Amino acid sequence: MNLRSRLLSLLSxxxxxxxxxxxxxxxxxRELYSVSCDQGVSAIVRDxxxxxxxxxxxxxxxxxxxxxxxxxxxxxxxxEAVYSxxxxxxxxxxxxxxxxxxxxxxxxxxxxxLCYPRPNHRPCGDVDIWLFEERxxxxxxxxxxxxxxxxxxxxxxxxxxxVDEGKHRHTTFYVDGVPVENHYDFLNxxxxxxxRIIESRLKESLRGGxxxxxxxxxxxxxxxxxxxxxxLLRHSAEHFAADRIALRHLLDWGYFAARHGDEIDWHALxxxxxxxxxxxxxxxxxSICVGRFAMPLTRFPLSEPRAEDERRVLDEILRPEFSExxxxxxxxxxxxxxxxxxxxxxRRKHGMVYRESSFATFFTQLYSHLLKPExxxx
Numbered sequence: 001m002n003l004r005s006r007l008l009s010l011l012s013x014x015x016x017x018x019x020x021x022x023x024x025x026x027x028x029x030r031e032l033y034s035v036s037c038d039q040g041v042s043a044i045v046r047d048x049x050x051x052x053x054x055x056x057x058x059x060x061x062x063x064x065x066x067x068x069x070x071x072x073x074x075x076x077x078x079x080e081a082v083y084s085x086x087x088x089x090x091x092x093x094x095x096x097x098x099x100x101x102x103x104x105x106x107x108x109x110x111x112x113x114l115c116y117p118r119p120n121h122r123p124c125g126d127v128d129i130w131l132f133e134e135r136x137x138x139x140x141x142x143x144x145x146x147x148x149x150x151x152x153x154x155x156x157x158x159x160x161x162x163v164d165e166g167k168h169r170h171t172t173f174y175v176d177g178v179p180v181e182n183h184y185d186f187l188n189x190x191x192x193x194x195x196r197i198i199e200s201r202l203k204e205s206l207r208g209g210x211x212x213x214x215x216x217x218x219x220x221x222x223x224x225x226x227x228x229x230x231x232l233l234r235h236s237a238e239h240f241a242a243d244r245i246a247l248r249h250l251l252d253w254g255y256f257a258a259r260h261g262d263e264i265d266w267h268a269l270x271x272x273x274x275x276x277x278x279x280x281x282x283x284x285x286x287s288i289c290v291g292r293f294a295m296p297l298t299r300f301p302l303s304e305p306r307a308e309d310e311r312r313v314l315d316e317i318l319r320p321e322f323s324e325x326x327x328x329x330x331x332x333x334x335x336x337x338x339x340x341x342x343x344x345x346x347r348r349k350h351g352m353v354y355r356e357s358s359f360a361t362f363f364t365q366l367y368s369h370l371l372k373p374e375x376x377x378x
Contacts, residue, residue: 014294016052029064040248043076043121083120089178091215105130105221115255126179148184225263241353244320254289277355284313
């Protein structure tokens, strides 16, 4: 069994497979660890290895070398520590904003982690929030109004936090070392024309009920399932086309759909995905979750993907065509050169995600960057 098959099998919800561990050398174990880290699933793969060992599927003499076991355990502890720190920041911010009459909805990260068997083993990069106030309408109803500007002002005034406004769709700041994105839009409506349509649908879906959870007594709101499904799909599709996605993105979809699939209007999602030309990406991701990860998603009525599309998505995740490291702290010239090379290398994926032509998108995105020049600097 090759590395690819081993990795996918270890991420599967199916029972442990003894064939995964047959003839594994120390070098094989080290490569498995390295790739699992790159794919954002190192702690999850370690859970599968430990479970196989506990069940007797992985014999004691077949386990990873001792130094790697220690390194892997420390890595898992690091993932847990980051999760704990982010969870504390979410609670801190929710409590702060609630004291000023503002509700806080969390996107992606923390909300998605709750769908995982072990939430603190899903690595998170930053915290995405949407702030809102509820206001009465003349008819006596209530509407949610974005409170991003007021929220940023409160952070500056009451917590002495510096807020960066150099990006589209959100502002950025740090709380206790954790990066936070405060959204006023959910998508960059300047980068793709179709994003304006999807953005409108996302905001319409927020008229429904939000899901309430508590973290250490602080009330945090999660989006409706229809919102989260569309947002998660578009977010992953954009990263797939512009840069890359990892196996963790597929697990996000699979665990979310398995947990909240009965709450999703699948027909509406598939119809909009086809209208936006995302349907092949949606079908491929869904099929990989079912076929490779044994997720219980077969009851959800999505069309079967083309085999070549599914293979293309998986190949791009595990062997990306463009793998040049992103420059850090680079100036405009280096950053722009990198982004142009990345765009040229990835443009073939464009037709699997967007309905606009790559030519039109190039100039739309150029205009988007000129509106926020700081976005051209990495």
